[in-house]
Amino acid sequence: MTSVSSTPPPPGLYVPAVLFFHAESEDIDWDSYAKHIRRLAEGGVTGILIQGSNGEAQHLSHEERAKTIAFARETLDSAGFQNVVVIAGTGAQSARETKQLCKDAKEAGAGWVLVLTPSTWAPAMGVDKILAFHRDVASASPLPYMIYNFPVVTAGIDLDSDVVSALAPHPNIVGTKLSCGNIGKILRLSAEYDYRSEFATFAGKSDVFLHTLLSGGAGVIGALVNVVPKVHSKVYQLFLEYQKDPVRNAGKLNEAFDLQKEISAADWAVSKIGGVGGVKSIVAREFAYGNDTVRGPLLSVSLNSLVESNVNTKEGKWWKAVQKVIEIEKSL
Template identity: 70%
Template sequence: MSSTPPPPGVYVPAVLFFRPGTEEIDEEAYRKHILRLAEGGVTGILVQGSNGEAQHLSHEERSRNIAFVRKTLDEAGFKHVLIIAGTGAQSARETKELCVQAKESGAGWVLVLTPSTWASAMGLDSILKFHREVADACPLPYMVYNFPTVTAGIDLDSDLLSSLGTHPNIVGTKLSCGNMGKIQRLSSSFDYQTSFATFAGKSDVFLHTLLSGGAGTIAALVNLVPKIHTKIYRLFAEYQKNKDARFLEEAFTLQAKLSMADWAVSKIGGVGGVKAIVSQEFGYGNGQVRVPLREANLGVLVQSEQGGKWWKAVEEVLKIEKSL
């Protein structure tokens, strides 16, 4: 099996909305969100990333969401917007099942977290075996998702990821660790168009990743400001083409604002915070999450001195987004 990475660009781990007072999926709010992201110029959508509460969904819900997003995009004229499906689970067996279901539902790639329930009982050999075994069986091109915050501190280093990158069906990684040294090492070791693509998993290192030869970003903040991310990507492309420093200067100005907002949103409330801000600023959905996640109370938060500073950083990028 020989596979290719997803095209470089801006991808969004889309948040999922639930109907008020329940934990049932709100398809109307989800549709509005998917279309706003597509209209914002994203290259693709990650369905069932960490921000999509993947671990809180049944297999049937996961498959239904992928098919729903593909249908929503296609019917609205966004057939070019790609879908990556999060298919991580706590065993190789279940992960393989989710990968097959992702293909059947319309995804083009899968993104797989390293299992972490028994982190202390796994070594590097076990991690390598897991990803290779699942990639062997996966009917779609396979990407490795490194996010120590949600994998009990497991942080895959560049040596391990480079080893996995030689597998014919492992075509990339999302690095939510934000380690620029790791991003640089991987980006300089592989061709992101043909063999293995390195994506920043955080907006605060987006432009830095592009400058290091990375493929782009798959980041939570894109849920709020897709147009800013796509503008930075276009400015970088213009800089590469024309070697005019003015494009890069403008990109760095926007990147600085993204970095401030990315940090602020993580403090405001993560997944629940992103959903609450989307609901407040764009008029659909709500901040409800599935238990045990906590909802973010924006009204209370912004009243505190520190919360007010965080909200100011978010407001600044929202203002730019709405002007584009």
């Protein structure tokens, strides 16, 4: 096994950063990407996940994947955010390629890797194959290793708490991102492992951010943080204040829940508006950088009809929910 200091990433709020492209060429728009990284850091994120699902990792070459990681690390450092950590998504469809991506991530300056379960041959991926894959790659990884569970992008493969728990004792496996949004799973894993020293369980959806914290989880790695990092940071700070003295600071928890309600509504709305393309469109419209360009087979998302929708339609309600959290973001 590669010798590494295998500790979980610090608890808090993380963002699977979207990557911006020029509209005609689909080349990476480095200027917009830098603006986005700086805004996220200024918004109080604990760390940035580069090449998560929202970063369109599977649409990039190996060279592009390594370059985006290095660029993010360099942008954070040059802006004075050395404390903001970088996690690299390094999932691929073979163990061999995944191992190489883990090595590339270390050379590019990442601190941890996050790995999806291969899904091209989903019917053949029984529990024994899943355990063998993650243990094999984790043993070869030069960086501490996190398991990424996202059934939507892995042909329905959904790792239950027994499978994740069986992997957690591996000396180089230090955490998981659960984009399944299963609070019971989060609670079971959080009860079994200390998120600071053993194994960190992160929600992969913002709509269960506060619920995860109250369940003993480490925090969130959520797409909506791309849009409203300050709102998420406010929820986290309120939770920490409540945690210090639950009796005296009960009002802090109520305030956090009020914000969480708005986050949950917006998280659902963004998923319905259009996922990755929707996030890019919203950021470009509201924060004046980037555009809605995605690489195929994803589709760009136009917000014009949504913005003009009657507030009583479902589309109008979605946009109203997004507007509400952005108003809060801009007030913080």
